[in-house]
Amino acid sequence: MKRMVEFIVNGEAREMAVDGCRSLLDALRDDVGLTGTKKGCDVGDCGACTVLVDGEPVNACLMLAVEAEGRSVETVEGLQPGVDRLHPLQDAFMRHGASQCGFCTPGILMMAKKLLDDNPSPTDEEIRFGLSGNICRCTGYTKIFDAIKSAAREMEAARP
Amino acid sequence: MRRFDYYRAETLEHASRLLTELGDDTFLFNGGTDLLVEIRERLRRVRNVVDIKQIPGLSDITYDETRGLTFGALVTVGRLENLSLVRQQYPNLRAALASLGSIQVRNRATVVGNICRASPSADTIPPLVADGAFVHIYSRTDMRVVPIAEFFTGPGKTVLAKGEIVTGITVPPAADNIGKAYLKHGRRKAMELSTVGVAVSLAMDEGVCSDVRIALGAVGATVLRAPQAEAMLRGSRLDAATVRKAADKAMEECTPISNVRASADYRRDMVGVLTGRAIRQALETFA
Numbered sequence: 001m002k003r004m005v006e007f008i009v010n011g012e013a014r015e016m017a018v019d020g021c022r023s024l025l026d027a028l029r030d031d032v033g034l035t036g037t038k039k040g041c042d043v044g045d046c047g048a049c050t051v052l053v054d055g056e057p058v059n060a061c062l063m064l065a066v067e068a069e070g071r072s073v074e075t076v077e078g079l080q081p082g083v084d085r086l087h088p089l090q091d092a093f094m095r096h097g098a099s100q101c102g103f104c105t106p107g108i109l110m111m112a113k114k115l116l117d118d119n120p121s122p123t124d125e126e127i128r129f130g131l132s133g134n135i136c137r138c139t140g141y142t143k144i145f146d147a148i149k150s151a152a153r154e155m156e157a158a159r160p
Numbered sequence: 161m162r163r164f165d166y167y168r169a170e171t172l173e174h175a176s177r178l179l180t181e182l183g184d185d186t187f188l189f190n191g192g193t194d195l196l197v198e199i200r201e202r203l204r205r206v207r208n209v210v211d212i213k214q215i216p217g218l219s220d221i222t223y224d225e226t227r228g229l230t231f232g233a234l235v236t237v238g239r240l241e242n243l244s245l246v247r248q249q250y251p252n253l254r255a256a257l258a259s260l261g262s263i264q265v266r267n268r269a270t271v272v273g274n275i276c277r278a279s280p281s282a283d284t285i286p287p288l289v290a291d292g293a294f295v296h297i298y299s300r301t302d303m304r305v306v307p308i309a310e311f312f313t314g315p316g317k318t319v320l321a322k323g324e325i326v327t328g329i330t331v332p333p334a335a336d337n338i339g340k341a342y343l344k345h346g347r348r349k350a351m352e353l354s355t356v357g358v359a360v361s362l363a364m365d366e367g368v369c370s371d372v373r374i375a376l377g378a379v380g381a382t383v384l385r386a387p388q389a390e391a392m393l394r395g396s397r398l399d400a401a402t403v404r405k406a407a408d409k410a411m412e413e414c415t416p417i418s419n420v421r422a423s424a425d426y427r428r429d430m431v432g433v434l435t436g437r438a439i440r441q442a443l444e445t446f447a
């Protein structure tokens with residue numbers, strides 16, 4: 001039996017009819033057409049599917065689409081502040097080569113955004129703790145941490 | 161993904177009725193971090209899930225100096241982890257909460273779900289057992305309160321009867337003379353299930369241990385107490401020799417198995433190491 005779900009994705013109101021057993025991840029990718037959010041494991045281990053729900057990071061694979069009713073969901077597609085403009089994190093990831101195959105990148109960007117929103121200048125330890133649910137099998141993490149620290153400095157400098 | 165039907169309960173009574181009326185293979189759906197994984201990995205046959213997250217009154221956290229800390233079934237691991245009260249008064253529970261999965265998982269996983277899944281390696285159980293917590297259980301005919309040590313009947317098994325729902329947990333208050341610790345041992349620091357988990361809560365009166373509970377995780381069919389080790393510590397000044405003897409006794413009292421994470425022998429050795437370490441850490445509260 002399908003249910004109607006009304007929710008907000010990246011600031012835009014949406015409506016969709018979904019099966020009760022459909023994950024938010026599958027709904028975002030296949031029903032809404034936002035394929036930026038990735039499916040790595042489908043069981044909460046890798047963090048590739050990380051999105052923010054009412055501002056809090058969750059694994060979209062471990063949430064049902066019907067639970068998004070009335071909530072606001074942010075995905076990597078909503079990270080850009082405007083057309084042709086990148087979020088400082090996206091810019092820093094490109095400059096530092098923090099993305100190789102790129103599969104982990106959307107999840108890490110969303111997690112890093114939340115981390116910097118809460119804590120504008122995190123220590124190395126805080127970054128590691130914050131990203132412990134995001135697995136990258138390519139980069140060895142060093143460039144990811146460098147990019148996050150660099151973006152943190154730029155965001156701090158840009159603050160009035 | 162295996163298909164299942166989704167129901168949203170409005171009240172406890174409604175959820176309980178759905179559990180009995182929808183028949184076998186119907187489960188309560190809380191944070192879903194165990195249930196959805198078990199469905200995807202085909203570890204559990206599920207035909208219906210009953211979401212309890214819209215039921216009012218299950219999200220509260222209260223603290224009272226005589227009763228202690230009470231939190232509802234929907235309270236997430238992450239919410240409790242970030243509470244300064246928990247940080248200050250329940251450092252053992254707080255250590256378990258902060259070690260459970262990732263931030264993303266903790267934002268969804270509940271403590272009540274963690275105990276209801278009744279995994280022998282569940283991280284929140286040892287500190288709750290060591291603190292002597294109580295589980296509040298709803299059924300359509302009455303409410304009952306069960307000491308958490310009596311809640312588990314085997315791996316994945318609890319005293320809950322069909323249609324019963326856990327509404328919350330109460331953890332007795334902290335006091336100046338009580339020290340607590342929880343140590344989790346795994347193969348890596350984060351995103352890891354416990355190979356062994358040891359919780360110790362002890363009370364000191366004029367330099368003498370007046371009460372102590374040791375709870376051992378992942379070394380038995382359920383989280384175990386170590387009653388003989390506890391008896392050796394009670395009435396002592398917790399000098400190094402007594403602590404070492406009690407830690408050795410705890411090794412004898414546990415019943416570990418070998419699995420992919422570690423051998424039974426290794427687990428038993430770690431119970432010895434961690435029990436001694438947890439007692440010393442609990443004592444540091446008074447230093």
Ligand SMILES: Cc1cc2nc3c(=O)[nH]c(=O)nc-3n(C[C@@H](O)[C@@H](O)[C@H](O)COP(=O)(O)OP(=O)(O)OC[C@H]3O[C@@H](n4cnc5c(N)ncnc54)[C@H](O)[C@@H]3O)c2cc1C
Nearest residue numbers: 044188190191192193194195261270273274276282283326
């Ligand atoms: C990637 C990952 C890492 C993890 N790491 C750890 C870890 O390090 N340590 C650890 O201990 N756990 C770990 N877990 C498991 C942990 O997330 C769960 O045990 C969680 O706490 C269960 O809570 P939930 O709300 O998600 O439960 P659910 O999955 O919704 O439910 C779990 C079970 O409890 C039942 N249930 C739920 N609520 C009630 C209720 N109110 N009354 C009666 N029955 C109820 C359900 O029917 C189900 O059988 C991990 C999980 C994942 C996905």
Ligand code: FES
Nearest residue numbers: 040041042047061
């Ligand atoms: S796809 Fe969700 S955590 Fe891996």
Ligand code: FES
Nearest residue numbers: 100101136137138
């Ligand atoms: S860049 Fe390939 S997984 Fe991280």
